[in-house]
Amino acid sequence: MGGVGLGRRIGDTLRLPTRPGRVVLVVLVVLALAAAGGGAVALQAPNVLSDLGLRAAAVPEKTLDVPAPDLVALPAAAPTPSSAGLGSVLDPLAGSTALGEFSGIVVDPAAPRGAAPLWQQSPARPLVPGSTGKLLTAAATLLTLDPTDRLATRAVAGAEPGQVVLVGGGDPTLTALPEGRTGTYPDPARLDELVAEVKQALPGQAITSVVVDTSAWTGPELAEGWDSADVAGGFVAPMTPLMLDGGRRDTGVQDTPRVADPARAAGQAFADKLGAARVTEGTAPPNAKELGRVVSAPVSILVEHLMTTSDNVLAESLARTVALNRQADPSFTGSAEAVLAALAQSGFDVSGARMVDGSGLSTADAVPATLLASVLQSAAAPSGPDQGPEFLRPIVTGLPVAGGDGTLDDRFGTGAAAAGRGVVRAKTGTLTGVSSLAGVVTDVDGRLLVFALMSNGQSPATVRPRLDTIAATLSRCGCR
Known part of the structure; x- marks a missing residue:
């Protein structure tokens, strides 16, 4: 019902024929909105009745105390320590x-x-x-x-019929959890949504294989000075531009053991949801048709989460994104x-x-x-x-x-x-x-x-x- 407001809906659906009936309906709507708007508006309702001719005289309005805020700005003139x-x-x-x-x-x-x-x-x-x-x-x-930029994971058409390429874009927040469930990351991209978009783009077509494309990043998966035991210890995952929930085995725990091959695990989960029997590694064909994409929370939210939780995988993903943009x-x-x-x-x-x-x-x-x-x-x-x-x-x-x-x-x-x-x-x-x-x-x-x-x-x-x-x-x- 694009462009149809509340008043139009009332007129179109209730079609009250008499003026008194319309007045009663308007009063009920006004009072409902006033109640929803809070005490300050509700206290003015008696005078609304007077204005509409339903009360002989206006009731004096109550003067509300000005609330004292608990949180206030720091004083600009606060003295500086020496x-x-x-x-x-x-x-x-x-x-x-x-x-x-x-x-x-x-x-x-x-x-x-x-x-x-x-x-x-x-x-x-x-x-x-x-x-x-x-x-x-x-x-x-x-x-x-x-700050409103988001990290994207894409699905594109493969080189063969029935083949879909899952292209990692550096978003470690992608999750296979169903809608309504969230792991450690805020407002994550959802694999189910990407699956639905692919099926909509390929109606009735059987999907036989998934190709995992991690070509967005280069170099080793572990950095100089890292301890490989940190992967099993749950502090970091092998760094690839495609993974689910930061490679966590337990999606609800911040520091939990990580999978050894996060990209393969993500590709397998994607294939399972699509009903594809085979998962391989490769790259998307040049100018491949995009079948769907899902995105992370905005960068500003990811940075806040990074500061609070000290998520190593997210930090590395953002650093790679900086490199790509530069x-x-x-x-x-x-x-x-x-x-x-x-x-x-x-x-x-x-x-x-x-x-x-x-x-x-x-x-x-x-x-x-x-x-x-x-x-x-x-x-x-x-x-x-x-x-x-x-x-x-x-x-x-x-x-x-x-x-x-x-x-x-x-x-x-x-x-x-x-x-x-x-x-x-x-x-x-x-x-x-x-x-x-x-x-x-x-x-x-x-x-x-x-x-x-x-x-x-x-x-x-x-x-x-x-x-x-x-x-x-x-x-x-x-x-x-």
């Missing part, structure tokens, strides 16, 4: 030998990029970042792609170079940074805390007509909340670190001998601060509580 004040409380904590090789920095996101840090300790020293390296991939993604080689090497190039082109100083992957899972990665802080500073900076755009804001909105969700849900629970619960939002990074924490925190004066803390050489069991304590101390300190 370097001396921060040093007096952070230096003793950061000077502990238990932190091993340490680098840290605190900056004001409202200050111009390049302004002097509020506090620092060896901030230019490149250290292995762990998953805080995902901040670089997330920023490059948002700077390279449109016409670079979509391999581990090419995508890592493309990420840093995108940041450099946007004015970030990437001196000293070396990435060999997009997730920070590699022990061969090295990043200075200054770069992590600079990315977060831009993401958290004030925005508006005179202050700049919000290109990087999904990085901040996706950061886990201390003691609340994501990779911080079980941290900041005891001792001095407990003061940071609900106040600190940060990206974590943990590998053997590697601990990092980079995010934002609001101090007692209402000033938003950005911090990046990195440690190499000591056990995370020892270091992580100390990093949490430093971040929590920032939340308690006006430090002027």
